[in-house]
Amino acid sequence: MAAKHSLPKDKINFLLLEGVHDRAVESVRRSGYESLRVESTALEPGALKEALAGVHFLGIRSRSHITEEILDAADKLTAIGCFCIGTDQVDLDAARKRGIPVFNAPYANTRSVAELVLAEIIMLMRGIPEKNMAAHRGEWLKTAAGSHEVRGKTLGIVGFGHIGSQLGILAEGMGMNVIFHDIVDKLPLGNARPASSLTEVLQQADIVSLHVPDTDQTRGMIGKRELAAMQTGSRLINASRGKVVDIPALAEALKSHHLAGAAIDVFPSEPSGPDETFVSELRGMDNVLLTPHIGGSTREAQENIALDVAGKLVRYSDNGSTMGAVNFPEVALPDHATARRILHIHRNEPGVLQAVNSVFSEAGVNIVAQYLQTMPDVGYVVMDAETGDATRIIRGLEAIPATIRTRYLY
């Protein structure tokens, strides 16, 4: 086949933002991709649009907002890697409709978040944030008032997914009782007990920890009413997403001492890098432990994330596999050592497969293997084909009205 529509590796451009770990850079380079730009922070929308010109593979963390407008400006964008767990920062539907799979690292920082929260549980139950602040001011708050062992206390977990369930196991190891609320039926690991509702968790727990994703349902899920439902003197931890908690309502609950303390790692609005000022109503409150969204920021997690997500981007580029994509039909593909591989992403409309197959039969090219997965709006079909005129096939596929994009791998 003529290689006219395929792209040699030195013409494939990677842009990695937000200080993605060096292991990602090494992994991409080791796979033969040398055209790589790396930035230590997120870019503001204008700069991001400019930076994306000609970029095929984009790597981000939680601070880069990839909106429809940004996607429209990204003329060559082929795939996005979120070097983190959350993918709410990307307009996933808009990306899929443009034929762009989005990958993440679903497990690589789970443990780091669970460990941080575990530490915060003890810190909050002992009133350490305010004692620490007082000591910095020269005060000596040596008192047992309001200080508790965690043994025998109840931890309420909202969102019993990977992080929530890992935390539950660790907390049980410290002798805590664990209750949880999730919208999906979950295996109650260890002695954890599912509660009948969010309210039951809030009412029964000595300390509540949030581990839900950012969705329409979870945004603002902990507001004035939910905070009022929590026990007087209880504590709240949020290391999930900033918009899950109504911060002014939380500040009020802390000021009135209805809540005894909070540890907050994520905020509705976060600085894009170290040069931007962090603004929050919670600043200056002694009983609040504030951390700069570092739940997943350990060397171990960042290295694992780097290898996981860089590997997924490279695999999609080299082989077309979309396994692990969070917004896209998942196709697992074997290597294509002997055959040529053609990828076709299309709107999922009647007759598309027939049109695709006709392009091959009219060109007299035999399809050796064909792989197809669909979502309601988008289909992804991969053909391994015997030698033939690649240019004719690609042009034929591009002429199908439902085509979103085609790629040719050799």
Ligand SMILES: NC(=O)C1=CN([C@@H]2O[C@H](COP(=O)(O)OP(=O)(O)OC[C@H]3O[C@@H](n4cnc5c(N)ncnc54)[C@H](O)[C@@H]3O)[C@@H](O)[C@H]2O)C=CC1
């Ligand atoms: N602070 C940090 O640095 C980090 C924060 N995160 C955040 O933590 C979140 C959770 O991570 P994982 O546990 O890996 O995700 P996961 O997807 O394994 O678990 C989330 C759980 O929340 C449940 N859920 C969804 N909507 C709910 C609702 N309305 N009410 C109750 N439960 C609901 C889901 O059914 C699921 O079981 C991520 O989406 C991310 O936003 C993740 C890693 C690091």
Ligand SMILES: O=C(O)C(=O)COP(=O)(O)O
């Ligand atoms: O993994 C996640 O979802 C996180 O929130 C971690 O985000 P980060 O990579 O530290 O910007």
